[in-house]
Amino acid sequence: MSPIILYNHDASPPCCLVRLVAGVIGVDIKKVDVRDIENGMKNPEILKKNPQHTVPTIDDNGLVIAESRAIAMYLVSKYAKTGSLYPADLQKRVLVDQRLFFDQDLYNRILAVCAPLFYGKPVPQSDADKMKDGLDTLSRMLDGKQWLAGDNVTLADYAVAVSLATLEYNPEFAIDAAKHPNITQWISRLEESSPMYREHIEQFFETVRKTAEEEKKKAQQK
Numbered sequence: 001m002s003p004i005i006l007y008n009h010d011a012s013p014p015c016c017l018v019r020l021v022a023g024v025i026g027v028d029i030k031k032v033d034v035r036d037i038e039n040g041m042k043n044p045e046i047l048k049k050n051p052q053h054t055v056p057t058i059d060d061n062g063l064v065i066a067e068s069r070a071i072a073m074y075l076v077s078k079y080a081k082t083g084s085l086y087p088a089d090l091q092k093r094v095l096v097d098q099r100l101f102f103d104q105d106l107y108n109r110i111l112a113v114c115a116p117l118f119y120g121k122p123v124p125q126s127d128a129d130k131m132k133d134g135l136d137t138l139s140r141m142l143d144g145k146q147w148l149a150g151d152n153v154t155l156a157d158y159a160v161a162v163s164l165a166t167l168e169y170n171p172e173f174a175i176d177a178a179k180h181p182n183i184t185q186w187i188s189r190l191e192e193s194s195p196m197y198r199e200h201i202e203q204f205f206e207t208v209r210k211t212a213e214e215e216k217k218k219a220q221q222k
Contacts, residue, residue: 014068
């Protein structure tokens with residue numbers, strides 16, 4: 001069986017999630033790096049596979065899936081040796097699903113405070129307020145809990161952690177340990193939970209820093 005093909009961009013948080021999950025469960029992937037997402041995913045072959053022309057997209061021996069959370073669910077459901085990351089039990093799984101839907105909203109709020117910097121523009125106060133509200137919500141979700149959805153690490157923890165790592169694009173909104181100890185303690189637990197998690201998230205941080213610096217220079221030259 002051929003390895004799973006991942007249409008990837010190293011600086012993309014959703015792609016990071018897919019790489020992270022594949023690494024944790026031990027699935028081999030073959031990266032096809034797409035440097036120019038806007039144009040690189042619009043050739044007829046790709047559009048036929050994925051009409052959304054987005055990354056990440058995987059091709060698992062003919063089965064094509066887009067959307068990072070859907071890809072992560074699929075990889076764990078098919079290839080994970082245990083069901084702990086995405087439980088088969090409906091009552092446990094729905095908690096993971098709920099947090100994954102929350103993560104989609106949180107990620108959009110994070111993008112809203114990071115994207116303006118690529119264009120040398122200030123962050124609108126309304127978007128800053130929404131971002132802070134999202135962090136407050138996450139903090140409440142973690143109050144008195146070790147993990148986001150159940151008694152162990154799940155896909156929800158990985159997805160939200162990668163979304164938060166995106167804030168490296170705009171350090172002004174970095175997690176403040178004094179304001180959100182629940183979040184910082186949870187992040188520490190995640191880092192200790194798996195060497196593979198730590199490896200992937202550190203690589204992503206480094207990629208984000210380089211990309212943010214490059215985009216900052218471009219914005220200054222305009």
